[in-house]
Amino acid sequence: MTELEIIERLRLQTSAKGLVLGIGDDCAIYRSPGASEDLLFTTDQLIEGTHFLPNTPPRRIAWKAIARALSDIAAMGGTPKFCLLSLAAPARFDFDTFYSAVRRVSERYKMTLAGGDLAKSKQVACDVVICGSTPRGSALRRDTAQPGDELYVSRPLGMAAACGYRNLPEPRLSEGRKLRGRATACMDLSDGLGIDLYRMCLASRTGASLDSVPVAADASLEQALHGGEDYELLYTGRDLPGIRIGTMTEGPAGVITLNGNPLPHKGWDHFAYNSQR
């Protein structure tokens, strides 16, 4: 079973009043009665042995966990409001350093740590929920791209893979906000252009034709396409800032070509063992 298949099974028929968008995008969207804003919610785990090696400095764990979730807020054009942080760790874990880093990254992105949970565990695991906001009705989504739209990324790709994933992601919050009301669709590139663009195409029921993929310094085309963890924005529309990489097509849904050749949608999938890393 792949992660996509598991997520597919989770879509429920029932939906809470006020829930504008549920499972399947970077964030869920909720709107309170009478509210002038929409709230965005995303959750991201960072687990020892899966997302980072044992003995990774607590500061890096905190920073990366929060920055990855912030990237989801950026992908919807949101402004971070507050976060909830759950930490499971052994008693010998350096909580002071970890929470100092949480405080610093929260201050940097003008976000409040509003709650969380703390538990003892053999393995270090961190789960971050971030709530962001956008003016009512303005959140960017991944399921609204149209055939004929130009396709863009915020910066060249492959840097994370080229440096052995030692980079700390920089959420593209201001870029995301500037795309509100302009981009037709947007998502963040967490698992690799190949698989993430495939997800956008499936959600929007389009195909895509890539004609130029910008490759970061020291990275290979393979790393730019499938390396993952770049946390750049992938978005569609006309005459937008950023780097144009192709065009959305009529499809069939999910069919992607690079210079006319089919592009496999491989990339990081936690439960697919044919994954490339």
Place this chain on the structure above:
Amino acid sequence: MTELEIIERLRLQTSAKGLVLGIGDDCAIYRSPGASEDLLFTTDQLIEGTHFLPNTPPRRIAWKAIARALSDIAAMGGTPKFCLLSLAAPARFDFDTFYSAVRRVSERYKMTLAGGDLAKSKQVACDVVICGSTPRGSALRRDTAQPGDELYVSRPLGMAAACGYRNLPEPRLSEGRKLRGRATACMDLSDGLGIDLYRMCLASRTGASLDSVPVAADASLEQALHGGEDYELLYTGRDLPGIRIGTMTEGPAGVITLNGNPLPHKGWDHFAYNSQR
């Protein structure tokens, strides 16, 4: 370092606009501009080896993880709206059974699964965030008890300890809602009456005098006082439904007596190794 001390260090000076209440209560409270409701947020982890034994049925894990978080919503008088569920598990984990249980418990409590995260891990760990709501300004808090208030619990205590923690918690949602506008303060009993009442007293800067502790069938007084995991409500006010167990006092803050004798505030604390279990 105890959990209380770690939480104490996390209170930040800065606070997001709209965040009515941050760290320190059962839920954080957020209010959107113009909204007629307040949103409640709580997060709870359930971790293999800490909160449940290896080979615990996935159905039980799902149920318990969600019910514990719902108990926090009940403690503030809220109605559940949606949840975000992060799961870390080995590839051999029975995802189907787990997510079927998530669906059933969500339906039972009229709550939508709005998102989540899935990751591979050696250890099974589940982190649940639930968003609930109350009419604007009506959420119950633990820091608003007054000296002279009567103290109540929703049912007799000690049942969880008496049955070896094999029970599945039943969140007291309707009881909590009925206390809105009537109770002066409320919280849920997750770690034991001794330590949880101590927390309420510290938050409200009061003491408490217990004169009758209702003990569940087959439980001992020790289990009712310090067993934990009962997930009943603990609340204050006058002429309220439920079981009256004592009176809030002038203090000193945190000083609790049972029939005139000092009550130690021991109980379940994840990082205090003098804990009783």
